[in-house]
Amino acid sequence: MRLTGFFIFAASVALLPVLFPDNYFVTVVGIAAGLHVILAVGLNLLIGYAGQISLGHAAFFGMGAYASAILTTRFDWPGLLAMLVGLLVTGTIAWLLAQPILRLRGHYLAMATLGFGVIVHVILVQATHWTGGPDGLGEIPALSLLGWIVDDDQRWYGVIAAAMLLSIWLSLNLVDSRIGRALRAVRGSEFAAEMMGIDATRAKTQIFVVSALFAAFAGSLFAHQQAFISPDSFSLMISVELVTMVVLGGIASTFGAACGAIALTLLHESLVVFEDYELLIHGALLMAVMIFLPQGLFVGLTQGVRRRWISRIASRQDMKGERNSTVQQ
């Protein structure tokens, strides 16, 4: 069935806290991983399916986070309303940005999005009056969902798991639809896609905005969950890490992106002891994956297993066939 993988994944996410109750690692790392999954799945729609690169995605993550933080702390807005306005603002900015930017290709697009990410980061640092500058913004109130206050790690795990599953579900639906096929067509051959009546510019613009919305959604949750944010969480380094997650897991696969996000989060957690070498190990791992599993961890491994499976079944059938033919003789 179409959503089998999704239900298996959802069940594992739901079972984890039951199997390991009150486990700090599960909840805290789970929360971080969940947010990364939302970011990576959204970015994968753009990179993996539309074939467009964004090296400034942390900027959209930051916009969602700061919109929520500023509106709830300075204007006492309710969290959900702030989140909605944050999404609206980020979506609009992404749409405006897409107009000139998506006309560019390849390296130029990478440079343009990178530039955008840097500019947003500088604004977050410099606009001290609004953002608190490098010191960040604190005392962001807990998120309240129709009266239910999300204020401990267990609850956050539940909320972020639900948000993560929602984004995976949305992504799976999108990919396997008229819109998703149009995107993949644009990636395959823009010229041919146009001749099938697909407005390539429009398709790319739409998915750029969607991908920014996924990031802003994650940002808003992140702000409430952390209760404190600073520009460090939205730097160029983070943008690069997000791209790494998508590539690491396997491009053009929703679960690939999700696995990449989880793998990289776990790696970070286990590398804190080697803090000084983190970047080094991170880089070496990425190189190893690129060399040995160029399609990414998830896609590479699942395909490998499937191929071995098929060849084993095939060889078994061959043996049967031989036996039959000897009998016939």
Next chain:
Amino acid sequence: MTHSSILLAVEALEQSFGGVMALAGVSFQTPENLIYAIIGPNGAGKTTLFNVLCGFYQPTAGHLRFDGQELRGLPSHRIAALGIARTFQNLQLFFNMTVLENVMVGCHLRGRTSLLAAALRLPKVRHEERRLRQWAGEALELCELSSHAERSAGALPYGLMKRVEIARALAAKPRLLLLDEPAAGLNDTETMALRDLLSRIRAAGVTILLVEHHMPLVMSVSDRLLVLDYGSVLAEGAPAEIQANPRVIAAYLGGAVQYAI
């Protein structure tokens, strides 16, 4: 021919690339519901004509009218929406998709699903998916590709890839189909199958512009021919007229005509 209406009218079309005049004032009219072949030696401007027709190049001068509407200046996807579909001389399949998915992309214009509806997978989206699948299936069947539907487009042999391109173009239910050298690289059996396919497509009411070098195929299947040479029209007429035209024989066809007859 005088009775059938004109589907495509090209007037004094010019396309230059720097110093090269790829099309130097080409005019012709294609009546509806027939196979109209465009032949000419390598570099005559046939592919360029297709590329101008479908909005990939903006012509230097001239007009293109499809069912009375000016095509010049329209982006490719708008031209496609008017009912023009095409295949490509150098394959432009979506190798990252299955055969069925490729052909379903061909159905793009016949679907309505918006991004939001798709993301939420509303019930109407499921209905439309089923319909698109069915339409794509019909196009595959017409092209005798049903058994290859689930294969990856990139894993097919060349001859089948070319046929998938035709199926993909047909899935759009076009009024005008542009085929750029569909027989190139095919063996004799495949070419015969192609001839039958072209006749079936014409019978379904689709007008075909056929660019092709394979003379036996062209002469047996087309209703009218246009001969291009160095970007200009050398001759236009029914196959018999073209085969008898001394200018065509001298400039281009030569032995090929004899062979075809």
